[in-house]
Amino acid sequence: MIQSYQRSRAQSFWRITLFSALALITVLVIIVATYLLSAHTELSGKRVIQGLNEAVSIQFDTNEIPHIKAKNPSDALFALGYLHASERSWQMEINRRLAAGRLSEILGEETVKIDRFMRTLGIKRAAENQLERYPIEAKRLLQAYADGVNAGNTNLGWALPLEYFLTRSKPGYFSAADSVAWMLVMALDLGGNWQKELQRLGLAQYLTTAQVWEVMPPYPDTKPVSNVDFSKLYQDLQVYPATKTAQTNAATVTQDKANLQLSHFLPGGKDGIGSNNWVISGNKTASGKPLLANDPHLGLSAPSAWYFVHIDAPKLQVIGATMPGIPAVIIGRTKQIAWGFTNTNPDVQDLYLEQFDLKSSGLYRGPDGPLPFRVREEIIDIKGENSFRFIVKESRHGPIISDAYELAKNTIDAKRYALALRWTALDLENQSLATLLDMNRAESIDELKNSLRHFYAPMQNIVMADTLGNIALQVAGVAPKRTLYQGLYGIAPVPGWDRQYDWTSYIPFDQLPAITNPTEGWLASANQQILADYNSNPLTADWELPFRYDRIKQLLEAQNKHDLNSMRAIQGDTLSLGATPLLELFKSVQSTHPLSNSAKQITNTFAGDMVANSAAPTIFNAWVDQLTRLLFSRLGDLFKQEYGKRRQFREALILQLANPNSPWCDQPSSTTVENCAETAKLAYDLALDQLSSAYGPDPQKWLWGQAHLAVAEHRPFSKVPLLNKIFNLVNPFPGDSFSVNVGRLELGKSASPFNTKQAASMRIIFDFANLDQSTFIYPTGQSGWVQSSRYRNLNALWANNEALPLTSKPTSYSRQLDLAPK
Missing domain, CATH: 1.20.5 (Single alpha-helices involved in coiled-coils or other helix-helix interfaces)
Incomplete structure (x- = not known):
């Protein structure tokens, strides 16, 4: 019982x-x-919205591009803001907070260093001050867009994107200044070389100036732009700390992590990002009309940095790629012209050593005696923690970044010196966003060029074409005037008290590189050195290597007549000219490794084409990785901080291997003196060990597409286990860091060194034979809602270099949204 x-x-x-x-x-x-x-993941129906002047209709074509039809530009940009907020609310919120230095309010203590750095730069403060000087019409349009963003966020109701629930947050108020601030973040991402200056400063503590130039060589076939012995200069000034302790090294590692976090939130993410663009005249096309191609290289993000749209309003008829947060088509076309951007990568950022006055830390050395720092207090609110208060100091050159960037602080004797940043984008005169608005209304190349006269930052190479058959390239933006071999030419930090290093003027627009209708019939830029015909002074000492440009040139000149298909083939090209100089040494290696014979059979015919379905690129890239480490890891922390994160040391490697007995090939840990052939063999054996450990004992299975995965990262959940499986997008991918179809390797990552998180953030081709048969593709989809199929529907197409029509006159629509004034 x-x-x-x-x-x-x-x-x-x-x-x-x-x-x-x-x-x-x-x-x-x-x-x-x-x-x-x-959740309003599929916009349709009718909305009555306060803030509109007249009704707006938005029709979505079968490729999910919205076609905005408005009766005035103000309502058109209101509708664009509404769409951006409705489709990409979280992306806009995280970007707005990044620019304002307010991530920690919702993400907690881990982002405090990012917020402190952004507050120190004063991005949002600069944006507010710049906005006050904008033309009234531009202010009105920016405000209309901001009103649309806020209306879109309000319309989301309680069913917000999942990220808000996971962070227990809500969309904040979006202002016109937030758009200007995001433009400044793009300029920060694309506009300078201060990190390279800091690296040279660090290297010069241990190396001679000549050795620094070996590690960071000048542009191919050129001499260093400066004759100054900066290593001796810094030693004489006693710039460096007296001793380097274990505690200092630990701080360096901590800051390096913070630096990586900052790069994770930036649209580009790392130094060395770039783009390709080119334009062909009708003389070289099958149709007799121009073709224009562009693929900007940014950090792969989910959702994408881009959102495609078509706007049809009086005096504003434009189609192309926008960035949520910015009320303009950035890369696109009107009815008469099309344009594309690449980064000029100019030197518009200089670091200045400011020497503290021995009697008062509130004073620093000026040209004529002590000067007071300008100071302000900043307060960072931290989720779940007490607020963090700190003082920002500014010298006559700009904000003191060494207080907020520990890697900079640890490089110098911080008791005697500070590092200030001079940067064009922070100038009050910067009105680049107003220029974008003007570009969207241009009806001829002359009008487009005229609007570019007021473009400030980031400096860009713009290729353009029009319906009359003209093609052109114009560099636009401001950069300080420099003279070859005079001073340090912006390559490394300079004494802030010496007037010779002060900026005295900017290069006039008419002296920037420009060309129209060249006899060759084509124009291209891929972040290579680009000079004005009458000015031999380069815009920077730190151009990207010319491998992509040289390959584009080869392909453009390889056939007489191009069409849409050949343009797309060039965009998808995976032959790496950064690999070909190393192939002879690679194939000459005589290894006794058990897997060597199998590997050699795979790589015998390898010519540098980084295709996804072959193991040869994997073996080659693993060998180059190991060889680079053997030559340059002796630089210690300075190598670890840079390798794969910002630099790949490829030019330095090629130059040193050109000398079979380069001292860099000798291994400091051995008792013998190795030449480059012996070190290449050691690297080969290490590479085979690495690959067999990671992918198994059969080299045939070491396919490049499996090792080289394109990872579109969500911000910030890409770093959160389990959540990253939901929010990130991953696909096998061809190419390498130097191919036209670029896929920059993450070599600093031991677990996944061959993955890429930087590639073509989109591909677009404008065909003037019929502009409505132009094409586009990018790595994610239009939607920022992770539960929507439109969050990821373009990913496989992008990875396979396929494309979709970009038309202003679609034959059918999938749905319609009508906005009516209240």
Whole structure:
């Protein structure tokens, strides 16, 4: 009887438990279903919106491009803001907070160093001050866009994107200054070389100036732009700390992590990002009309940095790629012209050594005596923690970044010196966003060029074409005037008290590189050195290597007549001219490794084409990786901080291997003196060990597409286990860091050194034979809602270099949204 009673109680317990579990599951299903039904992931129907002047219709074509039809530009940009917020609310919120230095309010203590750095630069403050000087019409349009953003966020209701629930946050107020601030963040990402200056400063502590130039060589076939012995200069000034302790090294590692976090939030993410663009005249096309191609290289993000749209309003008829947060088509076309951007990568950032006055830390050395720092207090609110208060100091050159950037602080004797940043983008005169608005209204190349006269930062190479058959390239933006071999030419930090290093003027627009209708019939830029015909002074000492440009040139000149298909083939080209100089040494290696014969059979015919379905690129890139480490890891922390994160040391490697007995090939840890052939063999054996450990003992299975994965990262959940599986997008990918179809390797990552997180953030081709048969593609989809199929629907097409039509006159639409004034 007792046993029967116990069984009855047990059965009752399990029935109650099962019922409770079923009830809980039912409640969860109802909540999830209610959320999914309530979330406005597919915009359609009619909305009555306060802030509109007149009704706006938005039709979505079958490729999910919205076509905005408005009766005035102000309402058109209001609708664009509404769309951006409706489709990309979280992306805009995280970007707005990054620019303002307010990430920690929702993400906690881990982002405090990022916020402190952005507050120190004063991005949002500069944006507010610049906005005050904008033309009234531009202010009105920026405000209309901001009103649309806020209306879009309000319309989301309670069913916000999942990121808000996971961070327990809500969309904040978006202002016109937030758009200007995001433009400044893009300039920060694309506009200078201060990190390279800091690296040269660090190297010069241990190397001679000549050795620094070996590690960071000048542009191919050129001499160093400066004759100054900066290593001796810094030693004489006693710039460096007296000793380097273990505590200092630990701080360096901590800051390096913070630096990586900052790069994770930036649209580009790392130094060395670039782009390709080119334009061909009708003389070299099958149709007799121009073709224009562009593929900007930014950090791969999910959702993408881009959002495509077509706007049809009086005096504003434009189609192309926008960035949520910015109320303009950045890369696109009007009815008469098309344009594309690449980064000029000019030197518009200089670091200045400011020497503290020995009697007062509030003073620093000026040309004529002590000067006071300008100071302000900043307060960072931190989720779950007390607020963090700190003082920002500015010298006559700009903000003191060494207080907020520990890597800079640890490089110098911080008791005697500080590092200030001079940067064009912070100038009050910067009105680049107004220029973008003007570009969207241009009806001829002359009008487009005229609008570019007011473009400030980031400096860009713009290729353009028009319906009359003209093609042109124009560099636009401001950069300080420099003279070859005079001073340090911006390559490394300079004494802030010496007037010779002060900026005295900017290069006039008419002296920037420009060309129209060249006899060759084509123009291209791929971040290579680009000089004005009458000015031999380069815009920077730190151009990208010319491998992509040289390959584009080869392909453009390889056939007489190009068409849409050949343009797309060039965009998808994976031959690496950064690999070909190393192939002879690679194939000459005589290895006794057990897997060497199998590997050699795979690589015998390898010519540097980084295709995804071959193991040869994997073996080659693993060998180059190991060889680079053997030559340059002796630089210690300075190598670890840079390798794969900002630099790949490829030019330095090629130059040193040109000398078979280069001292860099000798291994400091051995008792013998190795030449480059011996070190290449050692690297080969290490590479085979690495690959067999990672991918198994069969070299045939070491396919490049499996090792070289393109990872579009969500910000910030790409770093969160489990969540990254939901929010990130991953696909096998061809190419390498130097191919036209670029896929920059993450070589500093031991777990996945061959992955890429920087590639073509989109590909676009404008065909003037019929502008409505132009094409586009990018790595994600239009939607920022992770539960939507439109979050990821373009990913495989992008990875395979396929494309979709970009037309202003679609034959059909999938849905329609009507906005009516309240």
